[in-house]
Amino acid sequence: MACHRIVRAGAMALGGALGAWSGSARADFAVNMTPGVTAISREVYDLHMLIFWICVAIGAVVFGVMFWSIYHHRKSRGAVAAQFHESVLIEVLWTVVPMLILVAMAVPATQTLIRMADARDADVTIKVTGYQWRWHYQYLNEGIGFFSVLATPQDQIHNAAAKDATYLLEVDQRLVVPVGKKIRILTTAADVIHSWWVPALGWKRDAIPGFINESWTLIEKPGVYRGQCAELCGKDHGFMPIVVEAVPEAEFQQWVATMKARNPPTTQAASGGQPL
C-alpha cells in the first residue's frame, strides 16, 4: 500500500537526517544523541549509531520484501495465492542469522560496559546527593560542599517574563571539575530516588537513599555541560537541573581555594557533611 511506502520513506528520511545531523549537539530540531566530551561518551555514541544502522539495514530488507509483496501479490493484480506454509531450512536460517548479528552487537557493548564499571584510581571524588528538589555536591578530599538549586526565575516558568536560552538548565552554583582528570562520582539520595544525568558525559546513574552508587568520568574539553534529574522524584522533578563546569586543572585549584576561603573546612564538616 502507498501508506506503508510513505511511512517507510518517512522513517528512512528521518533516519538519514539523524545520521546527517549527528554532529550538531544542541541545535533546535536536534534529532540525535550528542557524542559527548569523554572517551566513554563517544564509545556509547558509536554503539548507539552501530545498533541504529543495523536496525535500519534489517528494517530496509524486511520492510522492502514486505512492500514488494504487497505491491505484486495483490488480488487486484490477479495474484493467485500459493499454498506453501513451511520451510525448515528458512526457519533455521532466520533464527541463526539474527543470533550471529546479536553476538556482533554484544561484543563491543560488553567491552564498553566493563570500561564504564572501572572507577579505580580516581583523582577527584565527588559525592552527589539528591534532595527534593536540588542537588548537593561534596568534594570528599577537598572538603567543599554546597547545594545546587535551579536558578531560572519563577516568572519565566509562569510565562510572565521572556525565557533565557538556558531556561530550566541553570543553577545558582555549578559543579566545577578539572578537565583531564578521572572524577569518581558517588550518587545517593536523602529522600526519594533521583537520577544524576549529564548527557555529554554519556551516562546517568540513580541516586537512591541507603545506597551509594559509583560512576566515573574523564572530561576532555573545558566547557559547561547541562543535564537534569532523570528519575521521577515528585512535584518539582522537572526543576532540578545539573550544570557541570569543566575547567583546566589550575583554574580548578584556584576555585577550590576560593571555596575553602569562603567556607572554612571546620564549618564545612557540619554544613556539608551530611545535611539531613
Added chain:
Amino acid sequence: MNIAAAPALNHEHDTHAGPPRGLGRWLLTTNHKDIGTLYLLFSLLMFFIGGSFALVIRAELFQPGLQIVNPYFFNQLTTLHALVMIFGAVMPAFVGLANWQIPLMIGAPDMALPRMNNWSFWILPFAFALLLSTLFLPGGGPAGGWTLYPPLALQTGQAFPFVILAIHMMGVSSIMGAINVIATILNLRAPGMTLMRMPLFVWTWLITAFLLIAVMPVLAGTVTMLLTDKFFGTSFFNAAGGGDPVMFQHIFWFFGHPEVYIMILPGFGIISTIIPTFARKPLFGYASMVYATASIAFLSFIVWGHHMFTVGMPLAGELFFMYTTMLIAVPTGVKVFNWISTMWRGSMTFETPMLFAIAFVVLFSIGGFSGLMLAIAPADFQYQDTYFVVAHFHYVLVPGAVFSIMAGVYYWLPKWTGHMINEKLGRLHFWLSVVGVNVLFFPQHFLGLAGMPRRIPDYALQFTEFNMISSIGAFLFGFSQLLFLYNVIQTIRGGEPATDQVWEGAQGLEWTLPSPVPYHTFATAPVVE
C-alpha cells in the same frame, strides 16, 4: 489447519433461549458473548478516559512554561494515564476478545466457568471507580508514576490505600479471567481440535493466561508490602529501617516485564489470524509461531533487570540482563518473518482489518528496533528515563497492542452483529490513526536522544519544536478515535448484512456459524477433521 465439519449447526436454531431483557441481562449474565461485549465497552470507555488524560498532558507540553496544569497534577495525570490504559483499556479489551472468540474458535458452548466470568468483569467498574475517585480526594490522586517506586510512592496522600485496593481488585479480576481462559481451552475444545490445531489467537491467549497467573500475585504481594510500609510500620523498602528501595523495583519488574507481553501476545494472535485471511494463504510456520510465543513468554521472566540498568547493579547482573534481553529479538524476529512469508505470494486485499494488521507489523517492528537499542546496557545509560523510552513503549503499545485490538474488532464485528462495517469510514479512521500516531510518537525518539527526560511538565527551549509536533499528532490521533466509536455504534445498529463467511479468505470454526452469531452456539460440539 482446522477444517470444520459442522453437524451441530442445526442446534443453533434454538432461538427460544435468547437473552433476557433489561439491565438484569447485563448484571447477571453468564453468557460469554455478553461478557465479551461488556469487557469491550468498558475498555473503550477507559480508552477515552485515559486518552483524555494524555491529551491534557500533550496540551501542557505544547510549549515551554506552565500553562494548563500545575506540576503535581501533571504527575497525577501521567500516573493515572498509565494505570487506566494498561489495566483498564488494553488488558480488558483482550479479555473481551478472548471471551467472544475463544469459545467460537475451539467449538465450545461457553467459557468453562461462566459465573466466575461474570464476577471477574463486574469487579472492574468498581476497581476503576475507586482508582479514579482519588482525583477528588484531598491531595489528589497518585502522582508517583504507575511503577509506584518507593520512597516516592509512599509520599502519596489519602489516595494511597485506594490505589492499592484498586490494583488488588484489578489483579483478582485478571487472575480469574486467566483461570477461565485456561480451563476453557484445556477442557472444552471440540473433538479433533488438538492443541496444535488451535487458532493462534487461542494459543497466544493460553500462554498469556499462564503469564497472568504467574505474575499478578507478585504485583499484589509487592503493593501489599508498600501498604504495610506506609501504615503498619514495616520497612521492606525503607533504607532507614534496614529495607531496600531497589528490592521493590526487582519485584515490580518481575511482574512488569511479563506484563508487557501480556499486553502484546494476544495481539500477535490476532495479527496471525488476520494476515492469512486477507492473503488467502495459510499462516507460514504455524508450529514455529507457537514455539516463538512460548519462548518469548519464558524469556519474559529473566529480563526484568533491563528496566533497572541505571540503579547500580553489579557488572555481572547488567551483562546477564543485557544478553537475555537481546535474545528476545530472535523469537520476535521469527514472528515478523513468518507474517511477511504469509503475505509472500498470497492474493492480498486490503480491507480495514488488514490495513491495521500491516501497520501493526511495520510499527511494532519499529518499536522492536528501539527495544533492541534499549537492550544495549551502555547505550541504555543514555536512553533510560528519556522520551526515547516513551517513544519505544508507545510504539509497541499503541500501533502495537491498540492497533491489534482495533484490527480484531473490525475483523470480528460483522460476525458478532451481522452487519458489515462501514469500510470507507474504517479506512479513513485507519489513515488518520496511522498518520497521527507517527506524528505523535516518532519525534519523541528525537526528544529523548537530544536529552529530554520523561515525566516532566516543562522543558528546556531546545525541545520546543518536536514537542509541538508531537502534541499536534496527539490531538489528530485522539480525535480520530471518535470515528472508531461512531463506526462501531453504526455497525451495531445496522448496515449491510454480513454473510456467514464474512471475509472471503477467513478460516476457522467461527465462520461456520450464522451472522449475527446466535446467543447460544455449539451446544453440540462440532467435529474438527
